[in-house]
Amino acid sequence: MHTNQSYKNVNGFHMFYREQGSGVPVILIHGFPLTGDIWKSQIEVLSSKARVIAPDLRGFGKSEVTDGTYFMELFAHDLKILLDELGIEKAVLAGISMGGYIAFAFHKLFPSSVRALILLDTKPGADSEQGKKGRFDLAQKARSGKMEQIADEWAGRLFAPSTTKTRPDVVRTVRDAIFHTSPEAIANASLGMMERQDSTPLLREISCPVLIMTGDHDRIAPVEEAQAMAAGIKGSRVEVIENAGHLTCLEAPEQVNSLLLDFLSRV
């Protein structure tokens, strides 16, 4: 099946998105500092059962770069407008890492538009003081053009050791994608994450079906945090993906896809 690629004018910028399949709408929200390309395998597989939409968030990939801090709520508004433009009232939101932070913001703002949530390699809490400083420093580093360093550091922390060893092509593709990301988008989104709200109080209000998964080697959203998050959301549990780091959708696509298909068959 062919993936359609198109743009919509959304919230004052051109948003690029991929779309394939028909049925229940599923929005795949990528992480930082990546693009919707990370979902290639999920688009292929899930589109046999669902209408899959994978945008590039503002500033990333083929979407236009805009000025100002990219608050999680801003990304959420962008996605809501994209859904409206596509005639979708209610969707399954699947967010990985920063995509999960955005899914929480979306649920807070537009709960009736959420049919189900899929939370991959993410966590509900806000940044610690040290974490905030790291975000600020990253924004400065991006603005001073240190993209080689940023790409190497980020690619170095995203993957499980076995991925690094056996799938250097995946690591290289992600590293190159980060290197080619707009420094301004990296700075704006980093400052947006720095400012993000604690979504922990939201957890007990979530009543839609929720699937949580995380890699056993995820150092950014570790298994314990995913388990604490599941404990806070009624009826949810964590699927731990073995030999995967922070990018489960790329590192363990078969396992992730089969969990997603099973979940979607039940929502």
Ligand code: MLT
């Ligand atoms: C991501 O993958 O989106 C980022 O690692 C999220 C973060 O830095 O908190």
